[in-house]
Amino acid sequence: MGNIINGKEVSDKIRESMSAQIEEFKNKTGVVPRLEVVLVGEDPASQVYVRSKEKACAKLGMESKTHRLPESTKQEQLVDLVRTLNKDKKVHGILVQLPLPKGINATKVLDEISPEKDVDGLHPYNMGKLLKGEDPLFVSCTPQGIIELIKTTGVPIKGAEVVVVGRSNIVGKPVALLLLQQHATVTICHSRTKDLGEVTRRADILIVSVGSPQIVKGDMIKKGAVVIDVGVNRLSDKLVGDVDFESAKEVASFITPVPRGVGPMTIAMLLKNTFLAAQRGVK
Amino acid sequence: MGNIINGKEVSDKIRESMSAQIEEFKNKTGVVPRLEVVLVGEDPASQVYVRSKEKACAKLGMESKTHRLPESTKQEQLVDLVRTLNKDKKVHGILVQLPLPKGINATKVLDEISPEKDVDGLHPYNMGKLLKGEDPLFVSCTPQGIIELIKTTGVPIKGAEVVVVGRSNIVGKPVALLLLQQHATVTICHSRTKDLGEVTRRADILIVSVGSPQIVKGDMIKKGAVVIDVGVNRLSDKLVGDVDFESAKEVASFITPVPRGVGPMTIAMLLKNTFLAAQRGVK
Numbered sequence: 002m003g004n005i006i007n008g009k010e011v012s013d014k015i016r017e018s019m020s021a022q023i024e025e026f027k028n029k030t031g032v033v034p035r036l037e038v039v040l041v042g043e044d045p046a047s048q049v050y051v052r053s054k055e056k057a058c059a060k061l062g063m064e065s066k067t068h069r070l071p072e073s074t075k076q077e078q079l080v081d082l083v084r085t086l087n088k089d090k091k092v093h094g095i096l097v098q099l100p101l102p103k104g105i106n107a108t109k110v111l112d113e114i115s116p117e118k119d120v121d122g123l124h125p126y127n128m129g130k131l132l133k134g135e136d137p138l139f140v141s142c143t144p145q146g147i148i149e150l151i152k153t154t155g156v157p158i159k160g161a162e163v164v165v166v167g168r169s170n171i172v173g174k175p176v177a178l179l180l181l182q183q184h185a186t187v188t189i190c191h192s193r194t195k196d197l198g199e200v201t202r203r204a205d206i207l208i209v210s211v212g213s214p215q216i217v218k219g220d221m222i223k224k225g226a227v228v229i230d231v232g233v234n235r236l237s238d239k240l241v242g243d244v245d246f247e248s249a250k251e252v253a254s255f256i257t258p259v260p261r262g263v264g265p266m267t268i269a270m271l272l273k274n275t276f277l278a279a280q281r282g283v284k
Numbered sequence: 285m286g287n288i289i290n291g292k293e294v295s296d297k298i299r300e301s302m303s304a305q306i307e308e309f310k311n312k313t314g315v316v317p318r319l320e321v322v323l324v325g326e327d328p329a330s331q332v333y334v335r336s337k338e339k340a341c342a343k344l345g346m347e348s349k350t351h352r353l354p355e356s357t358k359q360e361q362l363v364d365l366v367r368t369l370n371k372d373k374k375v376h377g378i379l380v381q382l383p384l385p386k387g388i389n390a391t392k393v394l395d396e397i398s399p400e401k402d403v404d405g406l407h408p409y410n411m412g413k414l415l416k417g418e419d420p421l422f423v424s425c426t427p428q429g430i431i432e433l434i435k436t437t438g439v440p441i442k443g444a445e446v447v448v449v450g451r452s453n454i455v456g457k458p459v460a461l462l463l464l465q466q467h468a469t470v471t472i473c474h475s476r477t478k479d480l481g482e483v484t485r486r487a488d489i490l491i492v493s494v495g496s497p498q499i500v501k502g503d504m505i506k507k508g509a510v511v512i513d514v515g516v517n518r519l520s521d522k523l524v525g526d527v528d529f530e531s532a533k534e535v536a537s538f539i540t541p542v543p544r545g546v547g548p549m550t551i552a553m554l555l556k557n558t559f560l561a562a563q564r565g566v567k
Contacts, residue, residue, distance in 0.1 A: 108418055125416060129408030132415045132461075133453050135391055160478050168464055170416045178415075181451055181472055186483060188471040189464055195443050200469060 003228075003253035006150050012265035015149070016272065020061050023276055027062065034279035035064040036094040036120065036271075037086050039079065042072040042102045051098055057268045063275060076105045080113050087115040093282050094120035094275035099171075117281070120274035123170065131175055134182050138281075139274045144176035146266025147208060147229050148183075154255040156206065156227050159184040164204035166190055166197070166217065166243070172210040172231055180206075197221065209243040219248030228253040231263050286511075286536035289433050295548035298432070299555065303344050306559055310345065317562035318347040319377040319403065319554075320369050322362065325355040325385045334381055340551045346558060359388045363396050370398040376565050377403035377558035382454075400564070403557035406453065414458055417465050421564075422557045426493075427459035429549025430512050431466075434489060437538040439510050442467040447487035449473055449480070449500065449526070455493040455514050463489070480504065492526040502531030511539040514546050 027033055036058055040051050051067055058065035068082060079097070086095045095118045101107045116126040122141035130137035151158060163185040167173040173189060181187045190200045191211070198221040201207055209217050210231035222228060232243030242259030250256050257263055310316055319341055323334050334350055341348035351365060362380070369378045378401045384390045399409040405424035413420035434441060446468040450456040456472060464470045473483045475494070481504040484490055492500050493514035505511060515526030525542030533539050540546055 108416075123416075125409050125412030125418070127412065128415045129410065129412030132411045132457060133391075133406075133408060135408070160476050162478075174415055174461075174464075178457075181457075181474075184474070184476040186471065186473045186477040188469065190469045191464075191467070193443050193467040194469040195445075 003250050004154075004255045005250070006153060006229075006255050006257045006262065008146075008150060008257055008263055009261040009265045011150060011153055012146075012269040015269045016057075016061060019269075019272060019276060023062050026276070026280065030283045032279060032283055033062070033064050034093050034276050035066070035091055036096060036275045037092050038065065038067045039070065039082060039086075039095070039097045040067055041070045041074050041079065041098070041105070044100065047098050047100070053268060054096070054271065057272055058275070061272055063272065072102050074102070074105070076109060079105065079110045083110060083113040087113070087118060090282070092118065093278035094118055094271075096121050096271070118278060120271060120278055121171075122175070122274070128170070128175070131178055134178075139277070140179070141171055141175050142270035142274065143172050143210075143231060143263060143267045144179050145270040145273075146263055147172075147176050147231070148179055149270075150229060150257060150263065150266060151206060151227060154227050156255065158206070161185045161205040162188070162203050163206045163208070164188045164190065164201050165208045165210070166201065167208075167210035167212075167231070169210060173208075176208055176210075211243050213243055214241050215243065215245040217244045217249065219245065219250075219252045222249055222252045224252055225254045226252070228256040229263065230257050230259055233259060233264065286533050287437075287538045288533070289436060289512075289538050289540045289545060291429075291433060291540055291546055292544040292548045294433060294436055295429075295552040298549075298552045299340075299344060302552075302555060302559060306345050309559070309563065313566045315562060315566050316345070316347050317376050317559050318349070318374055319379060319558045320375045321348065321350045322353065322365060322369075322378070322380045323350055324353045324357050324362065324381070324388070327383065330381050330383070336551060337379070337554060340555055341558070344555055346555065355385050357385070357388070359392060362388065362393045366393060366396040370396070370401060373565070375401065376561035377401055377554075379404050379554070401561060403554060403561055404454075405458070405557070411453070411458070414461055417461075422560070423462070424454055424458050425553035425557065426455050426514060426546060426550045427462050428553040428556075429546055430455075430459050430491060430514070431462055432553075433512060433540060433546065433549060434510060437510050439489065439538065441489070444468045444488040445486050446470045446489045446491070447473065447484050448491045448493070449484065450491075450493035450495075450514070452493060456491075459491055459493075494526050496526055497524050498526065498528040500527045500532065502528065502533075502535045505532055505535045507535055508537045509535070511536040512546065513540050513542055516542060516547065 116124045122139040127137040165177045201221045206227045208229045214234035230242035230244040399407045405422040410420040448460045484504045489510045491512045497517035513525035513527040
């Protein structure tokens with residue numbers, strides 16, 4: 002049976018070491034790192050995510066504020082708010098919680114966030130720098146968290162065959178680029194891939210992020226692979242990943258559970274990005 | 285034996301159809317599409333490329349100007365020149381010929397080009413839009429040309445296994461993203477890939493862009509694959525690609541030769557991007 006990667010534990014360690022650094026930073030500069038979140042509408046999952054972001058900031062002595070706006074908010078209002086936050090020197094990080102209600106062009110809103118405050122790493126400038134391998138100001142949080150988790154296994158990324166299932170802007174594509182930069186051979190597959198199992202079975206490191214409950218079974222995994230499950234799906238009364246944990250853990254050498262796998266890392270990286278923005282702000 | 289993809293012929297057809305459109309555009313608007321190229325130093329290959337760009341513009345009735353600067357040019361001078369060209373309304377496209385001499389930070393110079401005039405598609409904003417699948421203002425020329433060549437074969441991209449050998453910013457990574465967007469399953473490999481042949485043999489469509497003469501031999505290619513060879517290497521007195529054409533053409537269903545394969549398409553796409561910039565400029 003494979004080792005379970007405890008994302009909660011890894012994330013706690015990162016937060017702990019950051020906590021002391023933030024304390025020192027505040028004492029030295031008088032500046033409190035500050036994240037402002039824009040939340041539009043009543044999406045229940047988004048409500049939960051935003052609350053955990055608020056709590057996580059508070060726990061580390063960082064400030065956060067959530068702008069809770071009604072479903073009926075107009076795109077222009079959002080753009081105006083983002084522009085105001087861009088100008089506000091007390092605000093170091095801006096995060097627009099996705100998804101936005103229908104009728105709002107998310108791209109137009111995200112493009113307005115100043116790349117210097119884009120702690121989610123989704124601005125085209127930062128994505129472009131990532132693609133070019135030219136040190137983006139911020140790398141999106143989940144991909145960064147995944148890299149940290151892989152590192153804890155000691156399995157080398159360089160030269161590894163990596164398969165990424167899913168090609169989203171927030172996980173699949175950026176994590177593929179980060180791993181490519183670290184010299185992995187990287188394959189990206191998705192819903193149109195003809196024989197998914199044939200591709201996933203090649204992977205020394207397998208990353209699954211498609212949002213379909215348990216579609217990757219143990220028999221689609223190479224013996225000894227590292228398996229990173231990014232999915233969070235509600236199945237009757239419990240949360241499950243995109244990987245069928247029970248059958249997968251028999252084959253994998255290392256595997257992330259859901260919950261307490263990738264999820265806590267995403268928030269830790271968001272805190273890290275916000276602190277980074279604050280540090281740059283005082284320079 | 286496989287069919288040879290005649291890039292010269294495809295490119296000629298594209299230029300021909302553009303020629304009439306440009307004539308019409310000029311008559312209607314009084315505006316002449318204009319490309320300005322910045323060439324620093326004496327690199328012989330760059331000299332050749334720039335001359336062919338100039339000739340190609342002239343042939344289509346487009347204006348071009350090359351700023352030929354000495355090897356000793358300072359980074360700040362280049363940045364100033366780019367900023368001047370950004371402001372000049374008569375200039376629609378700006379291209380800084382790479383490589384730049386040592387001591388000049390190419391990134392800093394390229395980042396200065398206005399995304400609206402970035403006909404090479406290498407500005408982080410345009411690269412970021414490409415990564416996000418959000419219609420960049422310009423897509424870099426060689427990747428665009430490769431897609432056009434694949435289309436001429438009639439071999440479907442959707443669902444195909446594509447292998448890209450090489451991970452450069454101007455070819456490997458952007459072409460991988462374009463093919464991913466068209467629903468291919470895409471693998472990127474490179475010098476650190478452990479068993480290159482094992483990976484390339486999976487490809488229904490194989491794109492090679494590494495700059496190593498003839499490293500991909502026929503026995504590394506799946507029977508019936510489409511092979512796109514982006515390499516241009518001088519071997520004794522002739523030009524050869526990254527693919528060993530003689531052995532590869534026996535296995536491939538379609539294959540690009542070197543020269544007269546991908547090369548002419550790159551210039552055609554540059555002309556297309558410049559014309560596009562001019563069209564946007566009059567709107």
